[in-house]
Amino acid sequence: MKYYLIAGEASGDVHASHLMAAIRQQDAAAQFRCYGGDMMQAQDAELVQHYRDLAYMGFITVLMHLRTIIRGMKRCQQDILRWQPDVLILVDYPGFNLRIARFVKRHSTIPVVYYIAPKLWAWKESRIKGIKRDVDLLLSILPFEVPFYEEKHGYHIHYVGNPTVDEVAKTPSNSPVKGENNGRPIIALLPGSRRQEVRDNLPRMLEAAAPYAGDYQLVLAAAPGLEDEFYEQCIKRFKVQGSRFKVQWVRDQTFQLLQHSTAALVTSGTATLETALLRVPQVVCYYMKAGRLASLARRLFIKVPYISLVNLIAGEEVVPELVAEQMNVGSVRRHLASILPGGSAREAQLEGYERMAAILGEPGAPERAAKIILDYLQSQTSPSSKREAEKQTEPLYNN
Numbered sequence: 001m002k003y004y005l006i007a008g009e010a011s012g013d014v015h016a017s018h019l020m021a022a023i024r025q026q027d028a029a030a031q032f033r034c035y036g037g038d039m040m041q042a043q044d045a046e047l048v049q050h051y052r053d054l055a056y057m058g059f060i061t062v063l064m065h066l067r068t069i070i071r072g073m074k075r076c077q078q079d080i081l082r083w084q085p086d087v088l089i090l091v092d093y094p095g096f097n098l099r100i101a102r103f104v105k106r107h108s109t110i111p112v113v114y115y116i117a118p119k120l121w122a123w124k125e126s127r128i129k130g131i132k133r134d135v136d137l138l139l140s141i142l143p144f145e146v147p148f149y150e151e152k153h154g155y156h157i158h159y160v161g162n163p164t165v166d167e168v169a170k171t172p173s174n175s176p177v178k179g180e181n182n183g184r185p186i187i188a189l190l191p192g193s194r195r196q197e198v199r200d201n202l203p204r205m206l207e208a209a210a211p212y213a214g215d216y217q218l219v220l221a222a223a224p225g226l227e228d229e230f231y232e233q234c235i236k237r238f239k240v241q242g243s244r245f246k247v248q249w250v251r252d253q254t255f256q257l258l259q260h261s262t263a264a265l266v267t268s269g270t271a272t273l274e275t276a277l278l279r280v281p282q283v284v285c286y287y288m289k290a291g292r293l294a295s296l297a298r299r300l301f302i303k304v305p306y307i308s309l310v311n312l313i314a315g316e317e318v319v320p321e322l323v324a325e326q327m328n329v330g331s332v333r334r335h336l337a338s339i340l341p342g343g344s345a346r347e348a349q350l351e352g353y354e355r356m357a358a359i360l361g362e363p364g365a366p367e368r369a370a371k372i373i374l375d376y377l378q379s380q381t382s383p384s385s386k387r388e389a390e391k392q393t394e395p396l397y398n399n
Contacts (some may be wrong), residue, residue, distance in 0.1 A: 001027055001029070001030060001031070001085075001086040001087070001377065002030075002031045002033070002083065002084070002085040002086045002087075003020070003023060003030055003031065003032050003033075003085055003086065003087055003089060004032075004033050004034065004080055004083060004085035004087070004088045004089065005019075005020065005032065005033075005034040005035075005036060005040065005045070005088075005089045005090075005091060006034065006035040006036065006076065006088075006089075006090050006091065006093065006096070006097055006100060007034070007035070007036040007037065007040065007051060007091040007092065007093060008035070008051050008091075008092070008093030008096055008097070009051055009092070009093065009193055009194070010037065010051075010193040010223055010224050010225060011092070011193065011269065011270040011271075012036070012037075012051070012091045012092045012093055012116070013036050013037030013038065013039045013040055013051060013224070014039055014163075014167065015091060015092070015115070015116060015141075015163045015366075016034070016036055016039075016040050016089075016091045016115070017036075017039035017040045017042065017043050018163055018166065018167070018366040019089070019091075019115060019163075019366045019369055019370060020032055020040065020043040020045065021043060021366065022366035022367045022369065022370035023370045023373070023374070024043070025367070025370070026370055026371065026374050027374060032044065032045035032046070033045060033046045033048060033079075033083055033085065034046070034047055034048065035047075035048055035049050035051065035072075035076055036050070036051055036091075037050060037051050037052070037224065037225065038050075038224060039224075048075070048076070048079050049072060049075065049076070050225075051225065052225035052226075053072065069096075073096065073099060073100070076100060077100065077103045077104075077107075080100070080104060080108075080110070081104075081107060081108060084108075084110070085110060086110075086111075086377060087110065087111045087112075087113055087373065087377055088100070088101070088104055088110050088111070088112050088113065089113045089114075089115055089373070090112065090113070090114045090115065090135075091115050091116055092115075092116040092118075094118035094119075094124075094127065097114070097118075098118065098127060098130050098131070098134070101114070101130070101134040101135055102130060102133075102134050104134075105133065105134040111136045111137070111376075111377065111380065112134060112135050112136050112137075113135075113136065113137045113138075113139070113373055113376070114131070114135045114137070114138050114139065115139045115369055115373075116139070116140075116141050117138050117139065117140045117141075117142075117145055117149070117157060118131065120148070120149075121144075121145065121148045121304060122304050128149075128153050128155065131155065132153075132155055136376075137158075137372070137373065137376050138155065138156070138157045138158070139157070139158050139160050139369050139372065139373075140157050140158065140159045140160065141159075141160065141161065141162045141163060141164075141365060142159075142162070142309070142312070142313065143159055143313070143359060143360070143361075144312065144313065144315075145157060145159070146159050158369075158372055160365045160368040160369045160372065161360070161361050161362065161363070161364055161365035161368055162273070162360045162361075162365055163365040163366055164270060164273050164274055164277060165277060165357075165360055165361070165362070165363050165365065166363040166364065166365055166366060167255070167274070168255065168274060168277040168278055169363045170363075171255040171256070171259070171278075173259065174259065175253075175255075175256040175259065176256070177219070177250060177253055177256050177257050177260050184215065184216055184217045185215070185216050185217070185261075185262040186216060186217045186218075186219050186257070186260050186261045186262060187209050187212060187216045187217070187218050187219070187261065187262060187263050187264065187265070187336070188219055188220075188221060188257050188258055188261040188263070188264040188265070188266075188275075188280065189202065189205050189206070189209070189218060189219065189220045189221065189264070189265050190220075190221045190254065190264060190265070190266040190267060190271045190275070191205055191220070191265075191267050191285075192223070192267035192269065192271075193223040193224075193225065193226075193269070194223075195226065195230065197267055197286075198223070198226065198230070198231070198234060199234060200287045200288070200289070201267050201285055201286065201287050201327070202220070202231075202234045202235070202238070203234060203235075203237050203238040204285070204287055204327065204328070204329060204332065205265045205285060205332065206218065206235070206238040206247065207238060207329045208265070208329045208330075208332035208333040208336060209265065209332075209333075209336060210245070211333065212336070212340075213245040214245075216262065217248060218245070218247055218248070219247075219248045219249065219250060219257055219261075220247060220248065220249035220250070221249070221250060221253070221254040221257055221271075222249045222250065222251045224251070224252065228249075231249055235247050254271070254274065255274065255278065258274065258275055258278040258280050259278060261280050262280075262281075262340060262341065263280065263281050263282065263283075263336060263339050263340050264280050264281070264282040264283075265282070265283050265285050265332065265336065266282045266283070266284055266285065267284075267285055267286055268284050268285075268286045268307045268308050268321070268323075269309075270309065272284055272308040272309050272310050272319065273308075273309040273310060273313075275310075276310045276318070276319070276353045276356060276357075277353075277357060279350060279353055281319075281339035281340075281343075281345075281346050281349045281350065282310075282319050282339065282349075283319070283320050283322065283332055283335040283336055283339065284307070284308045284310075284319050284320065284321045284322065284323075285322050285327050285332055286307065286321075286322070286323045286324070286327055287324070287327040288323070288324045288327075306321060307321055307323060308321055310352075310353075310356055313356050313359055313360060314352055314355055314356040314359065316352070316355075318349060318352030318353065318355075318356060319349060319352075320335045320345075322335065
């Protein structure tokens with residue numbers, strides 16, 4: 001069968017590539033075409049456009065690149081209709097993907113599968129109307145999404161487990177980190193995967209961690225879509241403030257870096273969950289311009305008490321979250337001190353990680369998702385039967 005996949009950022013590229021590998025295990029003749037990244041392309045997919053060409057965030061930044069985004073969307077729409085896949089698989093990235101789903105439903109009978117359900121429980125809950133209308137099969141990687149979609153909105157969803165559990169489980173233990181030196185312990189810096197995130201967070205992380213540079217190595221995990229020159233510019237901005245210690249960075253070694261780290265400063269996202277599953281105490285840091293206004297907007301529009309996946313899954317504050325104006329050098333430095341060896345919060349955080357991991361369940365998410373997708377496609381006898389068949393399908397995995 002022919003599978004068309006769309007992922008719009010680094011984490012989606014990873015998750016989509018593992019789903020593709022699982023699909024190929026069950027469908028040896030699978031053909032893949034995608035909007036995505038290097039990891040999806042490595043699964044013998046024909047890459048139509050790289051996600052870095054469309055990965056803009058923030059109202060002003062999106063507005064400045066609106067023509068590019070619209071051109072990319074139109075190109076994607078026409079490419080799907082031209083290739084006529086047996087299924088369209090959307091991976092996260094709801095602002096783009098839900099528009100693609102609407103277009104495909106209006107202009108074709110191609111089934112639409114959504115892997116990594118949109119986080120409507122956080123904001124833009126009104127998007128549920130579009131999902132009910134345009135998405136045939138919805139797969140979740142977060143257990144608390146099942147009651148949100150099914151009980152609150154009456155829309156069937158499959159919890160397949162969390163692919164990050166698989167990715168961490170497959171990481172060889174004690175793998176060396178290139179560039180590690182002096183035998184000093186490591187404080188890992190994970191400032192995000194988008195340019196604006198890194199530009200806003202990295203200099204502040206470095207300043208907060210600067211007092212520990214004598215005893216610890218500060219090692220940055222570089223995002224796949226961002227070039228070395230960009231990181232050099234961000235670090236140069238920090239060094240202008242007067243600090244002169246060496247900052248290292250590694251590529252494609254985030255898990256290995258975390259395995260060797262004593263603590264981490266992490267920008268909210270999938271990285272917070274990866275850090276927790278690798279049992280590294282962390283401080284979640286997410287700087288926003290106009291911080292007080294951003295905090296007010298968060299209270300008004302964001303409907304969940306936490307922003308990190310760790311806390312959301314656990315249902316409690318396991319890791320500290322410093323967001324908007326709370327993400328300042330003094331606060332980050334104090335919390336970092338509390339999670340280093342001997343710190344007041346270190347052991348409690350590690351215990352919280354164990355509770356969170358138990359909720360997520362065992363590895364096997366991509367394989368479960370692939371089986372559900374293939375079973376669904378095989379069950380469809382005509383376009384008109386898709387909706388009814390999905391209503392009658394029982395989830396194959398629930399945690």
